[in-house]
Amino acid sequence: MAIQWFPGHMAKARRQVTEKIKLIDVVIELVDARVPQSSRNPIVDEITAGKPRLIVLNKADMADPAVTDAWLKAFKRDDVEVVAVDSKHSKGLKQLMTGAEKLMKDKHDRMREKGRNPGPIRALIIGIPNVGKSTLINRLAGRNIAITGDRPGVTKRQQWIKMKGGEMELLDTPGILWPKFEDQLVGYRLAATGAIKDEILNLDDIALYTARELRTRYPEQLKDRFKLEELPEDAVELLELIGKKRGLISGGYVDFEKASELLLNELRHEKIGRISLETPADHELA
Ligand code: GDP
Numbered sequence: 001m002a003i004q005w006f007p008g009h010m011a012k013a014r015r016q017v018t019e020k021i022k023l024i025d026v027v028i029e030l031v032d033a034r035v036p037q038s039s040r041n042p043i044v045d046e047i048t049a050g051k052p053r054l055i056v057l058n059k060a061d062m063a064d065p066a067v068t069d070a071w072l073k074a075f076k077r078d079d080v081e082v083v084a085v086d087s088k089h090s091k092g093l094k095q096l097m098t099g100a101e102k103l104m105k106d107k108h109d110r111m112r113e114k115g116r117n118p119g120p121i122r123a124l125i126i127g128i129p130n131v132g133k134s135t136l137i138n139r140l141a142g143r144n145i146a147i148t149g150d151r152p153g154v155t156k157r158q159q160w161i162k163m164k165g166g167e168m169e170l171l172d173t174p175g176i177l178w179p180k181f182e183d184q185l186v187g188y189r190l191a192a193t194g195a196i197k198d199e200i201l202n203l204d205d206i207a208l209y210t211a212r213e214l215r216t217r218y219p220e221q222l223k224d225r226f227k228l229e230e231l232p233e234d235a236v237e238l239l240e241l242i243g244k245k246r247g248l249i250s251g252g253y254v255d256f257e258k259a260s261e262l263l264l265n266e267l268r269h270e271k272i273g274r275i276s277l278e279t280p281a282d283h284e285l286a
Contacts, residue, residue, distance in 0.1 A: 017047050017176075021175075023124075027052070033057035039189075053081070056084075083096050101167070123168055188201065188205070193277065203264075212235045217275070225271060
């Protein structure tokens with residue numbers, strides 16, 4: 001597949017995250033609840049090694065609740081601390097705090113036994129672009145904070161942001177990870193949910209992948225949304241039918257580009273309902 005990030009870019013991102021990790025107690029790894037595995041980056045295991053980590057399935061409001069439950073179970077079975085959150089509407093933030101406290105409990109208990117005050121938990125939020133890092137920081141802080149990414153050549157003092165209750169402090173610049181396109185499916189899943197720009201992959205291909213997935217995973221929601229009685233087997237025919245239903249005809253033919261844009265827009269704006277494009281079973285984790 002023709003997706004490549006500059007190796008220099010990746011090395012820089014890795015260095016910046018590694019530097020930050022030294023300063024903190026807990027890593028909060030944000031992933032997209034609709035594609036929890038594809039929105040992770042495998043280097044996270046290496047760069048966070050040794051630090052307690054909480055996985056946050058963000059945008060849970062957009063994901064299929066049954067699939068999110070399956071993911072929570074799959075992670076927990078591997079002894080991974082995990083919570084599902086909807087940062088946009090501040091849902092699940094208490095569980096997030098509890099999860100972080102749980103990870104620090106033993107260490108904090110030992111400190112208290114020695115008569116030391118553990119102080120607030122220092123945490124860093126990391127994740128790929130667009131996964132909701134800034135939104136979560138703002139919600140946890142209870143106010144809007146200007147969050148700037150790391151800019152080349154700009155060295156900025158790290159600031160600690162106090163959380164509402166004071167039990168946690170967050171580093172103000174989240175750690176940005178690059179998505180890793182291990183295989184074509186990862187790229188399509190990230191593109192379909194809008195995590196990566198459409199220009200990176202061919203729009204028609206993303207739309208055909210999406211039509212195929214929705215047909216398999218959510219046939220009833222697809223029928224309802226586009227008022228279809230039957231769903232053609234073939235993804236091209238399905239997309240054509242959707243275009244026809246919405247009157248996207250040009251010169252007597254369905255305008256494929258418009259039909260592709262329409263399907264992806266409707267998916268990304270939850271018009272087709274709560275959709276997950278990846279389950280633990282897809283990874284044989286069930
Ligand atoms: P960042 O690049 O990781 O900092 O991502 P942002 O915080 O800028 O979020 C990207 C987009 O996702 C924004 O449009 C947010 O409003 C939206 N968003 C973030 N978290 C959630 C969530 O939990 N639910 C929903 N529905 N949208 C979210």
